[in-house]
Amino acid sequence: MSDLDKAIAQLRACRPIPEIQVRELCYKARELLIEEGNVVGVNAPVTICGDIHGQFHDLMELFRVGGEVPDTNYLFMGDFVDRGFYSLESFLLLLCLKVRYPDRITLIRGNHESRQITTVYGFYDECLRKYGSANVWRYCCEVFDYLALGALVTGAATDLEPTEASFANAESEASQPSTLDDVEIEILNSNNQILNRFPRPKPSSDSEVGSPAPNRTGPAGTGASGSSGGSSANRSGAVLCVHGGLSPLIDSIDKIRLLDRKQEVPHEGAMCDLLWSDPDEIDGWGLSPRGAGFLFGADIVKRFNYINDLSLIARAHQLVMEGFKEMFDNTIVTVWSAPNYCYRCGNVAAILELSEDGSNAGYAPRSNGDVGRRQERQGLAERDATGEHAPGPGRRYRVFEAAPQDSRGMPAKKPVADYFL
Amino acid sequence: MAAPQIPNLNTLRGRTRLRGGLRGRGRGGFGPEDPQSEEDQDAARDKIIQQTDNDASSSRMSAVALGYLDDEYARAFIQGQIPRRYPIINRGTYVRTTAIDRLVDNFLCQEPSARKQIISLGAGSDTRFFRRKDVKNVVYHEIDFPSNTEQKISAIERTPLLLNALQSTLPSPADLQVSAEKTALASTTYNIHPLDLRTLASPELGGASSPPQLPNLDPTLPTLVLSECCLCYLPPEVTTSILQRVSNSVISPTAPLALIVYEPIRPYDSFGKTMISNLASRGIHLQTLKKYSSLDAQRLRLKHAGLVDGQGARDIESIYYGEGEEEWITPEERRRIEGLEWLDEVEEWRLLARHYCVAWGWRDGDGDGVFSKAWGGVAGSRTAAENADDEML
Incomplete structure (x- = not known):
């Protein structure tokens, strides 16, 4: 067993590793991350996760529900630290996994991966408490500066191959369409039971009248008909993953690539906006109540997706009680992966699975390693760019609740959530 | 340094006692522990409520220290370090x-x-x-x-x-x-x-x-x-x-x-x-x-x-x-x-x-x-x- 595997085992038991190992780990991680661009290329299949916030036991639950690294290819959209009691163990475990399986896990930066925010929201104090000095906090902050700002997922299938999962209850089963073709969205609970399933709207010639289609009505010549050629053209537009959202200073993904990211998150500017902004039901841009970043409306998202040939933006950053929330005709989704956030909010969490393009019958092999990535990339270059909007990928959401506090024999400090007394 | 994640240690103080009390009652006659009387349990419960005041005064002090509220008297009710919320x-x-x-x-x-x-x-x-x-x-x-x-x-x-x-x-x-x-x-x-x-x-x-x-x-x-x-x-x-x-x-x-x-x-x-x-x-x-x-x-x-x-x-x-x-x-x-x-x-x-x-x-x-x-x-x-x-x- 290598030192790294030992560290992973120790961290999985929710025990911190010695300071000297942290230093070494952070050094290796930086060497790896410096090679990544500001926008990391990721090939489907991939499981996209939102905020973790030091809720270590819930991160273990996430791996139970979504599969272990390296079997599952993961993309974490930042906010690993702060608020929860185990920011240190959570972040170091993810970092160990990154160093051990660099092609099977992608970490991008959230607004909490910052020196200033971590001194307010707990990570700094946690490091001080667990190591007696701020060294480990400093090592981690140096890694934060090297984390990518976004990721671009390509090669995701437009349709979900339905799982063999059963329905969670008869009611939801009865409301399902009779055919299982072209499932666009599927929602599963943590026991792998289907909660709901939505087919993709079909061209009128093939329509199932009265089917409970989601309210996705793209302009003519787009959406379902856009990729034409029936089952073989199964390639969706790319998915941009970023922690917060868009910036008025960024109109193309290439502009993100040009940023100098290796610094503390600035108080304003494009890099700050990518980590802080939120979508909102407004036109154009608005001021953010968070004091950093902006609010942006549907018109901004649709234009950005069109210009950049995206079918979807996946982002995190905002607590959503149902774990995920699609907005603006399914052009942007918020994924939130911290159940019962701060041990207080009572929300469920979700992860988003995008499966691989249907070239091997839609089954996404969860194999170790890197096989097939290069070919997929070439596929991207040939991608039909004539459609106004690329069809969205099939999306499988797995919704899960907080892990029981004393689960799996790991130490668990009884959380004390703040109220007004 | 005070850790903001664990701000309510004071209100937890009474808890141990309460749990002791409940354990005493639940397993009355089990082991050498003296079962606590009803009054003791009530007193323990009351103590927890009384101590919610520590929570309120800490919160007030934190808000005053950061400039939310103007209250020169808040500090007098806080012993030790100024809490941070x-x-x-x-x-x-x-x-x-x-x-x-x-x-x-x-x-x-x-x-x-x-x-x-x-x-x-x-x-x-x-x-x-x-x-x-x-x-x-x-x-x-x-x-x-x-x-x-x-x-x-x-x-x-x-x-x-x-x-x-x-x-x-x-x-x-x-x-x-x-x-x-x-x-x-x-x-x-x-x-x-x-x-x-x-x-x-x-x-x-x-x-x-x-x-x-x-x-x-x-x-x-x-x-x-x-x-x-x-x-x-x-x-x-x-x-x-x-x-x-x-x-x-x-x-x-x-x-x-x-x-x-x-x-x-x-x-x-x-x-x-x-x-x-x-x-x-x-x-x-x-x-x-x-x-x-x-x-x-x-x-x-x-x-x-x-x-x-x-x-x-x-x-x-x-x-x-x-x-x-x-x-x-x-x-x-x-x-x-x-x-x-x-x-x-x-x-x-x-x-x-x-x-x-x-x-x-x-x-x-x-x-x-x-x-x-x-x-x-x-x-x-x-x-x-x-x-x-x-x-x-």
Whole structure:
């Protein structure tokens, strides 16, 4: 067993590793991350996760529900630290996994991966408490500066191959369409039971009248008909993953690539906006109540997706009680992966699975390693760019609740959530 | 350095004892442990509630230290380091204090020459009397458990700032009397009564056969009763009975009377359910929460308590964000507040703020409508948002 595997085992038991190992780990991680661009290329299949916030036991639950690294290819959209009691163990475990399986896990930066925010929201104090000095906090902050700002997922299938999962209850089963073709969205609970399933709207010639289609009505010549050629053209537009959202200073993904990211998150500017902004039901841009970043409306998202040939933006950053929330005709989704956030909010969490393009019958092999990535990339270059909007990928959401506090024999400090007394 | 994630160690202190007590009872005769008596368990439960005051005073200190609130007296009730709370807690403390100050000040500024009275239930280490020491013609009463009043009186005695502030309201220093056990304080302006509120309930609910006499309390004066997270810890029937007795015998049935409560609401959504179970695990039971679960239930409760001339209620979220007729906090002030700290948790803030309310109700009695004049212009009636809330039930 290598030192790294030992560290992973120790961290999985929710025990911190010695300071000297942290230093070494952070050094290796930086060497790896410096090679990544500001926008990391990721090939489907991939499981996209939102905020973790030091809720270590819930991160273990996430791996139970979504599969272990390296079997599952993961993309974490930042906010690993702060608020929860185990920011240190959570972040170091993810970092160990990154160093051990660099092609099977992608970490991008959230607004909490910052020196200033971590001194307010707990990570700094946690490091001080667990190591007696701020060294480990400093090592981690140096890694934060090297984390990518976004990721671009390509090669995701437009349709979900339905799982063999059963329905969670008869009611939801009865409301399902009779055919299982072209499932666009599927929602599963943590026991792998289907909660709901939505087919993709079909061209009128093939329509199932009265089917409970989601309210996705793209302009003519787009959406379902856009990729034409029936089952073989199964390639969706790319998915941009970023922690917060868009910036008025960024109109193309290439502009993100040009940023100098290796610094503390600035108080304003494009890099700050990518980590802080939120979508909102407004036109154009608005001021953010968070004091950093902006609010942006549907018109901004649709234009950005069109210009950049995206079918979807996946982002995190905002607590959503149902774990995920699609907005603006399914052009942007918020994924939130911290159940019962701060041990207080009572929300469920979700992860988003995008499966691989249907070239091997839609089954996404969860194999170790890197096989097939290069070919997929070439596929991207040939991608039909004539459609106004690329069809969205099939999306499988797995919704899960907080892990029981004393689960799996790991130490668990009884959380004390703040109220007004 | 204080860790902000574990801010409530003080309120946990009583918990161990409670658990010991329950274990003793649950496995009575099992092992050498002495089973605790019912009284001991009740005392342990009471202690937890008494210690919620530590939580409140820490929160207030944190908000003062960061500039949310201006309160030079808060420090006197904090031992050791200044606690640090999360931005959403600081903001909530600010809104709570500011909203109640507005209602109290609207009352106090009516006819400054007319005498008035304030009774603060479960006042703990509250500083409102000291912050309003320059308002004339007010008699202030605070009621709390003896253990809390003792702490407060000792803080006043050892802190010249508090003592001088108090004495500046008195005709002569000799006017101030402190009981031998140091649990009671009496004067013409400020009184601290060591009293378990439950003795105010009717005898069949465990109260005293006649309501206890409180020194310097004038049953004929226009009286404002404050309950900031106090009555909600008692059983609903006890709370109702206390309010009845206050409104019919502690205060004369014809005197103008008003009540302001600050309490949690909305127990039925997932945040509310989590709140109930989180606090229960600390031994804190919000006993009236389900009965007064909505703004409308709060208004109705005030009306049924005989405060028939007007009732209002708003949650903390709408108090913070309200505009126009609904404005409690000016846009400039909101900008100032939002500039004090980065508040990243906007969704969490709204969630938390929706689960607390300020409710107020009054009767004008035989008076000249002092409360109607004070509060008639404060928007507090039913809103469209409440209709949506009701549909959830």
